[in-house]
Amino acid sequence: MSRTARTVMFAAAGGAVAVFAVLAVVRLPAFGSPYHPYRDHAFLAGVAHDTANLVSSVNFDQRGLDTLGEETILLASVMGVSVLLRRAEDEEEHDDRSVGWVLDATRLGGYIILPVTVLVGFDVITHGHLTPGGGFQGGVVVGTGIHLMYVAGRYRSLERMRPTTPFEWGEAVGAGAFAAMGVAGLLVSGAFLANLISYTGFGQLFSSGTVALLNGAVGIEVASGVMVLLAKFLEQAIVLRRREDGEK
Amino acid sequence: MSVYGYLVAFWLVLAGSFGIVRSRDLIHSVVCLSVAQSGTYVLLLSIGFQTKATPPVYGSPPSTPTRSVTDPVVQAMTLTDVVVSATVTALLLAMAVQIHKRHGTLDPDELRALRG
Amino acid sequence: MVALTVVGLAGTAVVMTVRTDRQAVALAAFGLSLAVLFMALQAPDVALSQIGVGTAIVPLMVMLTVRKTRQSR
């Protein structure tokens, strides 16, 4: 269809959907209303398992299956990216990686900030059940942290820093660990992803049983997933050239 | 005031889809898709919001089961969705790179190889 | 209230920019405004992940994709 016909059709349909949306939204409970029945039960269950961060309790303890599904989506799409962006025959390495002049100040800054970010990332993962944060966010912070090396230094140093194979392996271990803990929960107490370890006192490091462990597993997986993702994209953008432009 | 949050959410979803319809570049449509996607986050979180409520995290164990805490369930759903959908967007971008390699162009109008 | 309006406008801005490299910058701004909105909606976890993902990784990938496609055009 021509562009204008397409836009006209979309405008009409979009208008109709918007009218539906307004009709529906008007009947929703008011914006800040205290009507959250699920929250009340989730609250009790979370406190019962001594998990300070209720969001992690819901994520890893009460609705564990959702998180298993989400995390597998992450595994699938990172695998998809590594399949799609693998080196096709007609591409070859292009050695202009050494170029890239970096301001001294940023180089210095980079070297200081890099370890700090990675440390913060790991802290966010391990304290997932206490402070806001958890496996997902911590993994992202660690994943992006290491790429400071590229910003502050050169691409080749980044590549030496993190070859991709161990991270792909790390990703598989994270996903496998999550599923294994689920099955372990099943074997021990007959319920998939049950909270196994005794959840001692509130607020300590090991207070909420499997939530902390699952957080760790997801953290490893997300961190290595992000690493593989960015590695593939960086490799595509900087290193690979199609053979025929390579010769020019 | 009460309905504004939901309207903004639906507005984002519609704007994202409109972007895909109008786009001349597949990367542009993938980015518009992620805009539509964040519309659903805004919808979910504004459903879970409660005025004068503290975030659902505690330093010390709460003595009485208080009600003034925002809904952790909605946040858990959105939380995982944000991270995961970024990787799905990355997958779609990788496909766009492949299309560009194969066909040299990213404009859906020119990509007529798919005459169904 | 204000955060919602800012998010709405930022979203429209991302959709409106046609050139993809400028759109990556708009996307980063949109991600940031979303993170601020999530803080306003009392959702610190989501805000943290939105900052990490929406403002850092996705725009970076869009830039890399644009660079790859523009480079061999």
Place this chain on the structure above:
Amino acid sequence: MPGGTAFSWLPPTTVAVPILGAALLLAVGRWLPRWLTDAIPTAVAAGITVLTACLLARTADGHVVTWSGGWRPTHGFSVGIVMVSDPVGAGAALLSAALATLALLYSWKYFESVEAHYHALVLLFLAGMQGFALTGDLFDMFVFFELMGASAYALTGMKVEDPSALQGALNFGIINSLGAYLTLAGVGLLYARTGNLGMPQLHQSLEGRPVDALVVAAFVLVLTGFLVKGAVAPFHYWLDDAHAVAPAPVCVLFSGIMVPLGVYGALRVYWIVFAGVLPGADIRRAFLVLGVISALVGAVMCVGQRHIKRLLAFSTIAHAGLFLCALALLSEDGTAGALLYVAGHAGAKAALFLLAGLLLNRFGSVDEHGLYGRGRSERLMPWLWVLGALALAGLPPFGTALGKAISEEAAIKGGDWYLSIVFVAVSGLTGGAVLRVAARIYLGLGPRPREGEAQAFESTGEEKSEARLRSAPATMVVPIVALLAGTLVAGVIGGSRSAFSHAAAYFTQPGAYVHAAMTLTAGTVSSVRQPNWTGLGLGLGFVSVAVALVTAAAGVYSSVLADRLAPLVRVGSAPMRVLRQLHSGHVGDYVAWLMTGVAVVGALVGLPLVR
């Protein structure tokens, strides 16, 4: 027994085991020899097939309920996720596991250079389907819906070196993701109104309440994602592009089980959550309208195709429309007929896709005109191809024919007599198109199609395939024969018919589902009658085969007939050109059509309520 009835450990394991297998493959895939990377996933998929088979047996006399994480409902509310598997869900899981095993077996020889990623992605795709079929929680359905999607996008875009447009995979990705996000919005609305996510709880909290715009909007939005996946009329555009690009074993999983799962999801949500709330008559009309449109569009486009994979994709769209019509009758018979039809169709369609894969491997192209007469040297394949085509057309002994017969009777009993005409015409047209392909390639019937005859809109099927296999190896022929045998068995043996009607009874009675989920005691279900072959069913079966033969003959000798029936051809080609223009391959069109679809479904469901 904590966490649910006996055997409650089964559903989560069928989801967790493929994920573990995929993680293992990814970790050690690099160092395994090629045959091991093939053997492990096939073994895992076969294991899942066994697990789901005994799950199906177990659900024969009651739901298998699992509350994940041990969160059992205390006085009517639970925080955990419920997985309720009833015969239909377990049957869908079994079908997906069986098809995955055969697809993996088929791809031992089909691919030359592929590391473990392909197998791991297929396993993740299998895990997504299992979870989607077995879960009883709405948000969980959305999560597994996206898992199916993500692994499907990766699998579709697999063959990087392949010149055929990768844009199909991207269109598929964008449209499916947009559908998923609309479903998420619908789930959010329902959560805001009722405060819980599990389908049994939603049923209880929505039942007494009056219908209002929110419930209708939530219903429409939640359904959009499932209708997009089920390739129903206004949302179906992505399917044929995705099939044209995806490798053959992946197409088997798409058409065989993923599309029917979309329709299954839509009806499951309707029956459990919205049956008590929304008036049946309006929903029935809405589904019927959508089903008939997609059946007709699919059939017409199918006849006009040269690209064999695209032709089979359009026949999947047509059959998805038929399933929707049969299920839309909202009666036990209609559902039993549709379920049997899905099982039969999955076998026949999967076999045809595998045959197309063989063609691609042997001759490097799936273009009907290009392959004209080159298949004469074959001996086994033509018969398999003709058998598959006849099964598609509804030849009586096959499962597809029985399913079609029962659905037609249910339609006539329900007063929609015109439906049987649609059934006969659509299955006839699609079967005929496949027969025409077989006749042209294998038997070289009819005049050689002149190169000029291919209309400008045709997308030729030239795909560069790596290797030329001289003879079809065993690992590729065995799955095809097994699939066709399965279709035949579904139609013939008596036991299968009673099982399907029993399953339909479970599917159409939400009360037992909710009762079992909330109180962990098996709800009893009465299944009314024993559907079997009747005179009318047989008659309609033969009529549709006759229609198929006529279309095949018309197709093969079309160039000869063209000048004699010039006026008819000219009239016929106008709508064809318009239809072909609509399937333009442009993602913007598809999104516009998606939004129009949402508006149309909303109008169909909502307007009668407003009056």
